[in-house]
Amino acid sequence: MGTQLQAEIPKVYSPHTIESRWARDWLEHKLYRASNDSVRPRFALAIPPPNITGSLHMGHMLEHTEIDILMRWHRMRGENVLWLPGTDHASIATQMIVERELGREALPQLEGRPEANGLWQREGQRLRLEMGPEKFIERCWTWKEANGDRIRRQMERLGASVDWSRQRFTMDPAYSRAVVEAFVRLYEQGLIYRGKYIINWCPRCGTAVSDLEVVHDTRPSHLWYIRYPFEDGSGHVTVATTRPETMLGDTAVAVNPADDRYSGAVGRRVVLPLLGRLIPVVADAAVDPEFGTGAVKVTPAHDANDYAIAERHGLPRIQVIDEQARMTPEAGPYKGLDRYKAREAVVQDLADQGLLEKTENYELSVGTCQRCRTVVEPLLSAQWFLKIAPLAEPAIRAVKDERIRITPDNYRKIYLDWMENIHDWCVSRQLWWGHRIPAWYCDDCGEVIVARDAPAECPKCKGARLRPESDVLDTWFSSALWPFATLGWPEKTDDLKRFYPNNLMIMGFDILFFWGARMIMMGLKFMDDVPFRELYIHALVRDAERQKMSKTKGNVLDPLEVTEKYGTDAVRFALAISAAPGTDIAFSEEKVEAYRAFANKIWNAGRFFLMTLQRLHDSAKGKLAAAFEPTPGLGFNAAAAPESLALADRWIFTRLLAVTREINEALAEYRFHEAAFTIYHFFWHEFCDWYVEWLKPEITRPVDGLRTPPAWINLTRAFEASLHLLHPFMPFITEELWHQLPRSGRDRSLSLTAFSLISERVADPVSENQFKLIQDLVVAVRNAKSEMGLQTQKPSAQIACEDLRIIELFRLHQESILRLAGLEALNFTQQSFSADTGGVRPVGAGVYLRLFHHQKLDTEAERVRLERDKGKIEHQMIQMEAQLKNEAFRSRAPQEVVRATEQRHAQLSEQHGKLIESLRRLASGA
Ligand SMILES: [Zn+2]
Ligand SMILES: [Zn+2]
Numbered sequence: 050m051g052t053q054l055q056a057e058i059p060k061v062y063s064p065h066t067i068e069s070r071w072a073r074d075w076l077e078h079k080l081y082r083a084s085n086d087s088v089r090p091r092f093a094l095a096i097p098p099p100n101i102t103g104s105l106h107m108g109h110m111l112e113h114t115e116i117d118i119l120m121r122w123h124r125m126r127g128e129n130v131l132w133l134p135g136t137d138h139a140s141i142a143t144q145m146i147v148e149r150e151l152g153r154e155a156l157p158q159l160e161g162r163p164e165a166n167g168l169w170q171r172e173g174q175r176l177r178l179e180m181g182p183e184k185f186i187e188r189c190w191t192w193k194e195a196n197g198d199r200i201r202r203q204m205e206r207l208g209a210s211v212d213w214s215r216q217r218f219t220m221d222p223a224y225s226r227a228v229v230e231a232f233v234r235l236y237e238q239g240l241i242y243r244g245k246y247i248i249n250w251c252p253r254c255g256t257a258v259s260d261l262e263v264v265h266d267t268r269p270s271h272l273w274y275i276r277y278p279f280e281d282g283s284g285h286v287t288v289a290t291t292r293p294e295t296m297l298g299d300t301a302v303a304v305n306p307a308d309d310r311y312s313g314a315v316g317r318r319v320v321l322p323l324l325g326r327l328i329p330v331v332a333d334a335a336v337d338p339e340f341g342t343g344a345v346k347v348t349p350a351h352d353a354n355d356y357a358i359a360e361r362h363g364l365p366r367i368q369v370i371d372e373q374a375r376m377t378p379e380a381g382p383y384k385g386l387d388r389y390k391a392r393e394a395v396v397q398d399l400a401d402q403g404l405l406e407k408t409e410n411y412e413l414s415v416g417t418c419q420r421c422r423t424v425v426e427p428l429l430s431a432q433w434f435l436k437i438a439p440l441a442e443p444a445i446r447a448v449k450d451e452r453i454r455i456t457p458d459n460y461r462k463i464y465l466d467w468m469e470n471i472h473d474w475c476v477s478r479q480l481w482w483g484h485r486i487p488a489w490y491c492d493d494c495g496e497v498i499v500a501r502d503a504p505a506e507c508p509k510c511k512g513a514r515l516r517p518e519s520d521v522l523d524t525w526f527s528s529a530l531w532p533f534a535t536l537g538w539p540e541k542t543d544d545l546k547r548f549y550p551n552n553l554m555i556m557g558f559d560i561l562f563f564w565g566a567r568m569i570m571m572g573l574k575f576m577d578d579v580p581f582r583e584l585y586i587h588a589l590v591r592d593a594e595r596q597k598m599s600k601t602k603g604n605v606l607d608p609l610e611v612t613e614k615y616g617t618d619a620v621r622f623a624l625a626i627s628a629a630p631g632t633d634i635a636f637s638e639e640k641v642e643a644y645r646a647f648a649n650k651i652w653n654a655g656r657f658f659l660m661t662l663q664r665l666h667d668s669a670k671g672k673l674a675a676a677f678e679p680t681p682g683l684g685f686n687a688a689a690a691p692e693s694l695a696l697a698d699r700w701i702f703t704r705l706l707a708v709t710r711e712i713n714e715a716l717a718e719y720r721f722h723e724a725a726f727t728i729y730h731f732f733w734h735e736f737c738d739w740y741v742e743w744l745k746p747e748i749t750r751p752v753d754g755l756r757t758p759p760a761w762i763n764l765t766r767a768f769e770a771s772l773h774l775l776h777p778f779m780p781f782i783t784e785e786l787w788h789q790l791p792r793s794g795r796d797r798s799l800s801l802t803a804f805s806l807i808s809e810r811v812a813d814p815v816s817e818n819q820f821k822l823i824q825d826l827v828v829a830v831r832n833a834k835s836e837m838g839l840q841t842q843k844p845s846a847q848i849a850c851e852d853l854r855i856i857e858l859f860r861l862h863q864e865s866i867l868r869l870a871g872l873e874a875l876n877f878t879q880q881s882f883s884a885d886t887g888g889v890r891p892v893g894a895g896v897y898l899r900l901f902h903h904q905k906l907d908t909e910a911e912r913v914r915l916e917r918d919k920g921k922i923e924h925q926m927i928q929m930e931a932q933l934k935n936e937a938f939r940s941r942a943p944q945e946v947v948r949a950t951e952q953r954h955a956q957l958s959e960q961h962g963k964l965i966e967s968l969r970r971l972a973s974g975a
Contacts, residue, residue, distance in 0.1 A: 058659050058789060062652035064616025068781045072208045080798055081120075081210040083131035085543065092123040093131040093548040094581075095532050096211065097556045097564070098219065100139035101197035102146050105207075107590040107598060107636065108557060109200070110608035113209055114621045115587055115628060115721060116555050120210050121777040122716055127803040131548050132210060133535055135217035136197060140483035140524040141254060141420050147189050147482070148173030174255075182481045182519065189482045203609060207617050208780055210800065215544070217535040219527045220484070227534035228484045228527045229501055231575060236499040240436045241476070243488075243497060247353040248475050250428040251418035252374035256479040257432050259523060260472065261563050263416040263425055270413035272341060274406035275399055277302055277319040280327055286314055287406050289341025291413050292351075293399070294392040296321070297380045298369035299328060301347040303358055306332035308343050322404045323395065324381050331362045350429040366429055374426055388426070433477035433486060433520065440570040441468050447569060447579050455584045456719055457631035460561065467562055474567075476523045483521030490516045529567035532580035539575075551581040558586050585719050588628065593637035595941065611641055618779035619645035625778050626725035630718075632943050647729060648782055651775065654737050655786040658768055661748055662791070665761070668751045696862065697743045698763040699816035704735055705770050706812050712774060722945055728774050736771055739824065740764075743865055765790065776800060819858055822894060823866060826859065829892040830870035833900050836967045838911060843873040844902040849882050850895055888970060912971055919964045922957050929954045 075081065083091075094116060099109060116132065124130045152169030155176060159165040177185050197218075204211065217224060235241045248257045273293045276285040286302055299321055304311040315332045335358060336345055349359030349366040359366060369380040376383045376391045383391045399405040416425045445468050447453050448461060455461040477486060489498045493512030498504050506513050530538070532554075536545040550572070556565055565584060572580030591597055592604040599605065612620050615638075622644040627634040694702070708731045715724035747760040769790055776783040776799050787799040796802050826848070834840055850856055856877045859866060863875055882889045882897055890898045929950055932938050939947055 058656050060656070062649050062782070064618060064648065064781065065613070067785045068208065068617050069206070071781050071784050072206055075208060075210070075798065075800075076205055076213070078797065079214065080801065081124075081130070081132065081212050082214050083212050083548070084129050085547075086129060087547060089127060089129045091129040091131065091547060092120070092553075093133070093551045094120065094553045094555070095133040095535055095551055096135060097554075097560070098135045098137040098217075098528065098531065099200045100142055101136045101193050101218075102139050102142045104199055105203040105608055107606055107608050110207075110620065111590050111624050111628065111634065112555060112557065112587055113204065113207065114624045115585075115719075117209055117621075117780070118625060118721060118724075118777040119553070119555075119716065121780060121800055124210070124800060125773065125776065125803060130210075131212055131215070133215050133217065133548075134201070134204070134209075134211040134213060135531075135535060136200065136219070137524060137528055138193075138218065138220040138483060140478060140480050140521060141256065143189055143192070144177075144480050144482045145170065145254070145420065147185070147192050148177055150192065151176045151188070177481070185481050206609075207612065210780075215535070219524075219531075223537070224527070224534050225484055227530055227538055228522065229487045230539045231530055231534075231571070232487055232522070232526075233499055233501050234575070235435065240439060241433060241499075242436065243431065243433050245429055245431045246434070246475075247351075247356045247427050248430050248432055249416060249425040250372060250430060251421065251423055251425050252372065253421045253423040254418060254480075255372065257430060257475055257477060258418055258420075258425060259475055259525075262419040264419050264422070265414050266417055268413050268415055270411050270415075272409045272411040273396060273399075274342065274408070275322065275346075276404045276406055277322060277328075277346075278404075279314075280318045280320055286311070286319055286330060286344045287342045288344045288346045290346055291411060292348075292392070293395045294376070294383075294388055295348045295351045295369065296346055296395065297324060297376070297383060297391075298348045298350050298367040299326075299346045300349060300359065300364040300367060301328050301362065302330045302344055303333045303336050303347050304330065304344045305336040305338045306334060308336075308338045310343060314344075322402065323398055329362075329364075331358070331364075333358045333361060351427050353427055356429070368429055370426055370428070372428065432475050433488075435474040435476050435526075437471050437473050437570075440574055441471050443573045444468060444566065444569040447573060453569065453579050453582060453584055455586070457586065459631065460558065460584075460586045464561065464566060468566060471566075474523075476526050477520040478523055479519075480521050481519075483524060484527055486518045486520050486522055488518040490518070492516055525563050525567060528564055529571040530575070532568055532572055533576050549576060550579050553583045553585065554581040555585045555587055557589070561586065585630075588631065589633045590624070590636045591633050593635055593639070595633065595635050606636065606638065611638060614638075615641045615645040616648060616781070618782050619648050621780075622647060622725060622729075622778050625721045626729065627943065627945070628721040628725075629723075629944050630720060635943060647733065648779065650733055650737065651779070651782055651786070654732075654741065655768070655789070657741075658764070659786075659789055662761070665748075665751075694763065695760070696816055696819060697740060698760075698767075699813050700820035701736065701740045701763075701767045703813040703817050704731065705767065705774075709774060716777075722943075725778055726945065728771075728778065732771050732775065736767065739820075740767065742869060746868070772799060773802070822855060822858060822896070823862055825893050826896065826898070827866060827870040829890060829898050830872060830900070832963065833890055833898065834871065836915070836963060837900065837902070838914065839900070839902055840871075842902060843871055844900045845874040845876070846870075846872050847876050847878065847899045847901070848892075849878045849880060849889075849897040849899075851879055851881065852895055853879065855894065855896060890966075908971060912968065915964055915968050915971065919961065919968070922961050922964065926954065926957050926961065929957070 083093075096116070097112065099105075103109075120130050120132045149166065149169045150173065152171070152173030153159075153165075155172055156165075156169060159168055180188075201216075219228075232241065249260065249263050250256070251258050270291060272289050272291055274287050274289050275293065275296065276287050278285040288302055290296065302319055304315065306315070311330070311332075314330045316330065318327045318329050320326070321328050330344075331347070335354060336343070347355045347358050347364065349356045349364055350368040351370060356366070358364070367379050369377050370388055371377050374388045376386045376388070378384050380386075380391065383394060386394060396405065396408075417423060418425055445465060448455060448464060448468075455464060487499060487501065489500070489504060490496075491498065491507035491510065491512055492514040494507060494510040496507050496509040498508065498515070503517070504515060507515060527534075532551050533545060533549055536542060536548055538545055554565070554568070568580045572578065589597070592606070596602060596604060608620065619641050623636070623641045624634065626644070627636065627640065708727055711727045712724045715721070715727065741764070744760050744764055748764060769787065772783040772787045776787075780800060784799050830846060834842070834844065848856070848859060856879065859875070859877065866872070867875060882899065888899050892898050932950060933947075933954065
């Protein structure tokens, strides 16, 4: 808008109007597209890609707020910033949703019934098998086109400063090529193998799931003691088991070799009850003599430990449970029964035959499918595995050498512990939606071919009967490539050169192993460098009582609803000021409301500023604004020599310098809460409460002539600098106000304006000390007036101070002090007050204050008032002391709350001292 001032700034702050307007503007002008220049330092981060099935929740809101703050901050420091957005195809989640949709279309009559979802799911699964992979995958794409960009639209509305031109989807053709390339290379290097091993199988989802996708639940169950008779009829061995139905697949009984109780049994054979098979008793050091009777059954096809024992002793593996969790023909008479039905029948039959010795209650830890919570079945299954040890080793070293810094620090150890005990990764899934494993089986000679493109014939027997693998890859396999596949790998693109490694990754702890660790391994493998230099693990957002937000508890806050109600800026600020590293966030609407009040404060300050400027402008008949054109020597950037500025200007500039440094340091360490608190305190309690108040007479005075008063120039600079500092936290309101400022029209957006206004030359400790002396005096007068019940009056004050320079300072600024403190007159003395002078108050720095008032006080009423205030304060202090002594409070409450409580306690304690002093003075008649 150049030199024109806008006619009117709305009285009421209406975030909704402002935010949707700017969000659209930023999007339309492609403001956050990373540049191709290589001159400026770059700062890159790839978003943790939300699932296409997802909708924005509070966890995203926190994550995106933290990322956006840092991206805007770096951008305003003149860096070439890339925040790369995208989504994940979410193999299993998408497949389940599409299945349910199919079921729903087929059975619309179930709508509204509580069991509908389960039935739709089952029907959908049946329909999927009926329609076959090709049609089903087509259906998934249709679903994705229609629903997959919900989070994108939500992020657009929230103004996330991402580069939409570089958006990626994990199943884009180019990305899929990268996935195939990575798989083939790993296979060629012998790091991917196919084999039959015990894996976790979800019978409901019909797929293998990795260890990480298994959630452990504790459930009340039993320990069954079963007798296995010796073949010669001379007694029996009793084994204890939590899964009696699997005994049908036993191929041995095992004991610990050091267990004397069984030394005579090892090497003999027992009869497997119910089936009558003869099986050996073996000795294996893996058997825990403390568990049950010390003798255990060995079921190699249904237990990973038993599988290992069977390997060592050359035992057969008999599968008695199938992929639908039903008993196989190997289970003899139990064939076809569901696993739990089979359990009942087995236990009953054992009891009938007198082979069930006893049953004990037992707390059982069961593994369930993360996706559907069905109990997973350990099954022997042919799957594809990634050999992890050769990949883990460099990934451990990268973190130990601090080529990747993990914050908060405690996650470093958690990461290293996990990586040092990591197992091979089962990467195949029996699903249809996802990246199909690039393998083919030759039906003529049995050869397995892994290739980038479909082979025309078998390289071994030249046969043409090739069957493609139907399994797809674990979704996390493709997302492990995210930091480089999004930049065009395996091509050697400019983006890859420019933005890899990323500078930073921000994620929640829940995906550190699923994703974080795997990106580090893959990055080192394929790019020979870490995927990012820093990894910041953000906290969880909990409710006000620090309970986890969950639908069943009904305490979920929908970020979009809260945003709609209070504005994005308020929600962002409330999150940022709560986001101390390593501490979960207690979040509530009340908190957002509080920072909505802060946004109002900013709005009102901006409005006052602009309206006053408008009046000034009018009084100068429209010619004044020209004076705001950049003028060398007057601007903040130019940093006029401090001596030529007024004290308040020198003070606000030196404060701005200090605050900028504090914010920079805090953000560099991810202390979002401190950075937010610093700018909040500065803007409200220094800029508004002191600086603007100090300048009020000067800026509200009509001007004569066309010279802009210097106060205006400096105020404009300071206000603009405040908007700069606030912008990363509250991008919308700051953008709106900034565009209304004079001489801002040159730039497209505040967010692209390099923040370089702080020059070392404005550091000015002298002005800071001087201003502080005046502030202390004004506050002391205000307190004294309030304690004496003189708030509405204008008493006179006498100041005693031996330091002539301080007296001179007060004299020089007498007018401001009288106005801000609400005094009639001030007089000064270098003499100290004599010991018997009543009503003397220390101000600090050797300054003493005494108030004179004309009215005679009603002593008794005053005493009652002081006693009442004292009582109130004592009550509050007792409560706070109890809280501060409470270890649980100190350890669990966020640091900011504990700190605020301590500060408040110190304030109260000071007030309490003053009240006692006042009561003493009142009693002595002073
Ligand atoms: Zn499942
Ligand atoms: Zn062949």
